[in-house]
Amino acid sequence: MNENQNLEAKLQSWRQNQKKENRKYILLSAAGIFTVLFIWQAAVMTGMVNERVLPAPTSILETLIFKLGNKAPDGNVLSVNILASLQVALSGFLSAIIIGVPLGLVMGWWTYADRFIRPIFELVRPVPPIAWIPLVVVWMGVGLKAKALIIFFTAFVPCVINSYTGIKLTSKTLIDVSRTFGAPNYEIFWKVGIPSSLPMVFAGIRVALGNSWSTLVAAEMLAASAGLGYMIQIGRTVARPDIVIVGMVVIGAIGAVLSLILSRAEKYFLRWKVNR
């Protein structure tokens, strides 16, 4: 009993130490960001850099706050732009997952599907997503669908490739275990193939997310009336680098948040994964 209490106390103090340690690292990360901002601010204030070319962080913050409630110069408040961009990026990204992941898994498991689909896939894969833009415009104009399709192309490829590779790496032993229990192939696919491919699938989804978010600006070059990429375009046209940078910062920040959400999901679905 006493020993247990002792262990418990030790665990508590270890946890507290761990927390302290964590706090130290968070502070360090924050210090890194502030150092960069400080140098940037100093460079602008001392006149080393022309404010017309690169506005100071403080004026970017001002623009950011201004954009929260004002439509100038691009015609939308910031939140409308953010929502428009999220709508485009997420619909392309999610449809890439919904189509790409099952396709890769099926190709990786059944040789017939592999032989049938792979040649087409390999031909389409090297075409850069941006090269699709003219064709997409002809097909479906410049609406949400067209933009989402461009994003879809960038996110689709990593989803397929990673699911394919992931399920190919399924342990032979685990398949044999199921087979000796008398499981039919589709059941082994469902119960062994899919879960064992999940780490790779998530890695693919992560790449896909990065691709879709970073192709956003290109997709919004197709005549848009709202969106972060659109806002950046307008910022360039009216020579407002602060607007451009606000757009970039927001894109960066939302990308980080999306990636954080994905990490959480990954942590939940791969909670069984322990490094021994």
Next chain:
Amino acid sequence: MPIEDNRPVKVEVKNLTKRFGDLLVLDNMSFNIRKGEFVCVVGPTGCGKSTFLNCLTRIHMPSEGDLYIDGVPADPKKHNISFVFQEPSALPWQTVAENIAYGLKIKRLPKEEIDQRVNQILDLMGLQEFRNSYPGELSVSAEQRIIIGRSFAMKPDLLLMDEPYGQMDVKMRFYLEDEVIRLWKELGSTVIFITHNIEEAVYLAEKVLILTNKPAKIKEEIVIDLPRPRDITDPRFIEYRNDITDKIKWW
């Protein structure tokens, strides 16, 4: 003197032969295993043990001859065959309890039956408190126990074990050997246990099959007539061990 064994024959292997192209791996093997018998197979490394097992589980089909369980050709879909592989084979994404239930679910047993058997095995293996842990959170030897539990939970017609303790230290091996004996006695399964450790074979088996070098044939069947629990320092134990060692001499 060995007493007459009048248990019914469970597994019948008749003229089992396997060729890969021109390479003859298994050469006309025949033997019977009685219901509830514990048989150890010893043989030189690379003598075709894995091929032998894979034929029994139908991962490979034999070239000639066949394996019958209760008089009908073995079929994993019909029969209850369990395999404990050499390498860890617990499903890492399933909890301990789910792993033990895995084969039972494939066989579509009713839920109450599955729950009852899983609980029985968890109790027998002392894994009850880890039922909701993932295999990766436990030690390697605990993982091997999950796999052994999973196999016994099937109440298999035939349980095949391929050097399941090859990677373990002596202490863990002794412990798990006793565990297997306990489960075998409790559940009355029929077991084929492959090993290259002669002491382990003599410790576990009712009957030892000695294989020759490739192409593998059965060189001899030896009935181990020792009371349990067996004592590895017993002179008769040592006699059996030396006898089998002499008959193998693969080094």
